[in-house]
Amino acid sequence: MGRAIAVAAAVLAVVTGCTVQPQDGEGKRRPPVHIELPSGTPSPARTPDGGGPAGGAPAPPGDDRPRAAPRVLWSRGDTGRDVRELQARLRQVAWLFDGPTGTYDEPTEKAVSGFQGKRGLPRTGKTDTVTWQRLLGMTREPGTWDLYLMGGQPADPPDPRCATGRVLCVDKTSRTLRWMIDGRTLSTMAVRFGSEYTPTREGVFSVYWKSRDHVSTLYDSPMPYAMFFSGGQAVHYSADFAARGYAGASHGCVNVRDEAAIAGLYAQVRTGDKVVVSR
Numbered sequence: 001m002g003r004a005i006a007v008a009a010a011v012l013a014v015v016t017g018c019t020v021q022p023q024d025g026e027g028k029r030r031p032p033v034h035i036e037l038p039s040g041t042p043s044p045a046r047t048p049d050g051g052g053p054a055g056g057a058p059a060p061p062g063d064d065r066p067r068a069a070p071r072v073l074w075s076r077g078d079t080g081r082d083v084r085e086l087q088a089r090l091r092q093v094a095w096l097f098d099g100p101t102g103t104y105d106e107p108t109e110k111a112v113s114g115f116q117g118k119r120g121l122p123r124t125g126k127t128d129t130v131t132w133q134r135l136l137g138m139t140r141e142p143g144t145w146d147l148y149l150m151g152g153q154p155a156d157p158p159d160p161r162c163a164t165g166r167v168l169c170v171d172k173t174s175r176t177l178r179w180m181i182d183g184r185t186l187s188t189m190a191v192r193f194g195s196e197y198t199p200t201r202e203g204v205f206s207v208y209w210k211s212r213d214h215v216s217t218l219y220d221s222p223m224p225y226a227m228f229f230s231g232g233q234a235v236h237y238s239a240d241f242a243a244r245g246y247a248g249a250s251h252g253c254v255n256v257r258d259e260a261a262i263a264g265l266y267a268q269v270r271t272g273d274k275v276v277v278s279r
Helices: 002-016 081-092 106-118 129-138 239-247 259-268
Strands: 072-074 166-171 176-181 184-192 203-206 209-215 222-230 233-237 254-256 274-278
Touching (some): 184 239
Antiparallel strands (some): 184 254, 203 274
């Protein structure tokens, strides 16, 4: 009789999907039953916080649990070097034509939105992790002058020869011009120089002539706010620099792209003021 009862119990256990759980290695009794889902597939293991499959494994097909939205890295109003890199990479794939400026502005937002839409991503205009990884895969690492194509770079420490007097302190390495009086910097602006075939001369000079609306007789090109310091070389505003940035070069002059900045500088500089061009 006892044997019949035991056999019946075993049959019932198999039919209902229940199995007897042995004790674990510490002598604790495991849960008494293991319930199979109707499909016969166990539910995936969960992380302790219930956030998904253990070990970060992808959810199985058909799992309709809500997915976390991609993390937003940068959006409208953000500033900094990372935004410059984003803009430089967007320029590489022809989604942005201005800058880089280092400020996540309306053109940047529109460029990101266009890039997202072209690749089937939600058009949020915000750079999230998915958008960023897609852009990284399509572009190369920007160089220094890709990041600062249109200026905005920090200036290096001034040359020691700029420490006294009234000086236009020009640094070829950082591509900047400081306007200094007695060692104090009053303003700083981005500048560009001549090409290897028409290099900007280096050394200590002085402003010998100023010409507000000058036009080059050699190249027949405008040179507004020209402050001549060495032969035909001058510090002056360049519309080409304003439009193309460091993608171009001068014929030897020191070009300034910020017209308002050089207009203010022109008003302050006097004939005879020192000019230091260093590398």
